[in-house]
Structure formats: structure tokens, C-alpha cells
Amino acid sequence: MDDRYRMHYLQAMGIDAYTARYALPGAAPSRLVPVPAVPEWTAPAEPEAETPVAPPAMPTPDMPVLETRAPRRRETDAPAQTAPTRPAAPAEVVRFSLAAVFCGGLAWVELLPGRPLAREQVKLIHAMARAVGDAAQTPLTAQFDWPMHTNQQFDLGVDAARDSVAAFLARQLQEQQCRALVLLGEECLPYIGGLGDVLVVKTRSTVQMFEEPACKRQVWRDLRVLAKGA
Numbered sequence: 001m002d003d004r005y006r007m008h009y010l011q012a013m014g015i016d017a018y019t020a021r022y023a024l025p026g027a028a029p030s031r032l033v034p035v036p037a038v039p040e041w042t043a044p045a046e047p048e049a050e051t052p053v054a055p056p057a058m059p060t061p062d063m064p065v066l067e068t069r070a071p072r073r074r075e076t077d078a079p080a081q082t083a084p085t086r087p088a089a090p091a092e093v094v095r096f097s098l099a100a101v102f103c104g105g106l107a108w109v110e111l112l113p114g115r116p117l118a119r120e121q122v123k124l125i126h127a128m129a130r131a132v133g134d135a136a137q138t139p140l141t142a143q144f145d146w147p148m149h150t151n152q153q154f155d156l157g158v159d160a161a162r163d164s165v166a167a168f169l170a171r172q173l174q175e176q177q178c179r180a181l182v183l184l185g186e187e188c189l190p191y192i193g194g195l196g197d198v199l200v201v202k203t204r205s206t207v208q209m210f211e212e213p214a215c216k217r218q219v220w221r222d223l224r225v226l227a228k229g230a
Contacts, residue, residue, distance in 0.1 A: 093147060094158050095147065096111060097111070099143055100143070102142070103137060106134065107180070107181045107182065109188055111187040111191075122141060125206065128223060132226045132227045148164065161191055163194065166194035169181065182203065182226070185205025201226060204218065
């Protein structure tokens, strides 16, 4: 084999090869080994350059546009969901004011129609207390306003108002040593209750007595149960 070919093959195999620059004195000549002929390598022909494909033309107003849609996903039965429990709606807030007059061992209660109790109304109550035989003591007045606060996190409905009125009247009846409760007018009835064995008498309001003087006869019939010695 020619040294050029041998060096070429050894380098291609990654083997370091060395050759003498000149023949050493007394060295035997290299033995030539017959090597089969190697066909001459021919580089493959380069492929022809492909013609670039033009991008698809954008649709023009005259060209129909094909609408493409994503494939539908197969619907599966979703697990049944329990609707969340809604908290109970708070009770409707009620607003009112009650006037309480304590005179002659009796408590007189009337719903205020948006204005304080007038002096004429207090005088009329004082006269009715004398008519049923109680001592003519100076009337004491008090007012109960609902709601007592504006915090709507608490119950401000009729039931809560009735409980608060009952607590207010129970305390006043005990402090003033009242023997009965007179409700002046049907308007205050929804807010009165829970007073135990207290004697309760219902009659017309003082406003009705001023507007309809003839109703005082009915008022007297209602109050006769309170008259001492009756």
C-alpha cells in the first residue's frame, strides 16, 4: 500500500501514524501486501433547488371564506351540584315610637303619629285617671323609640320590637307600681305583648277622642273596669 493511502486511512480511523523520513542503515525493506482495489469515491449530485411554494392568498371580499370550527368536545354528564343554602333573609325593620304616661297607678300607652305627645293629650289622660278614682298625681311621661340602634346584623323586626317593648313596660310598671295598663288606640296593639298577668284595657286613642268627641262615651265604658268601687 502506498504510504499516502495508509496515512490517510489511519488518520481517518483516529490512529496516530508515523513514517521514517529516510531508510535506516541495515533495515529490511518493507513488505508490500496486495490490497484490493478501492473504487473511486464520487460525490453525489446535489439535488435541484426546490421551487418555493407561494403562501396561500388571503381571502378578498369576492372570495368565500370557509368557516372553521374547533371540534366539539364530547359532553359528559357532570356530577350534580347541590345548590348552596342561602341564609335566611333578615326580618323587615319596623320603626315606631310609643308614648307612656304613668298617672294614678295606671300606665297609659299610645302610638305616636310622627310627633311627640302634646300637652293637651297629657291633660286628657290625667282627667281620665281622676275619673276612675285614682289620686290626682302629676303625670310622668316616657317615650320608647324603635329601633333602638341601626345595626342590622341584629333582628329589628316586629318580634324583636315586641320583646323590647315588653321589657320596657315591665320595668316601668314595677317602678311606678302600676296596677293596670291602658292601651290607647289599636295602632299600638302589634307591639304590645308578653306582660304576663298584668291587667290590660283597650280603648280609643286620645287623637280619636279629639277628632270624634262622641267616642268618649265608649271610652268611659271601657275604663269602668278600672274604676275603684265599681
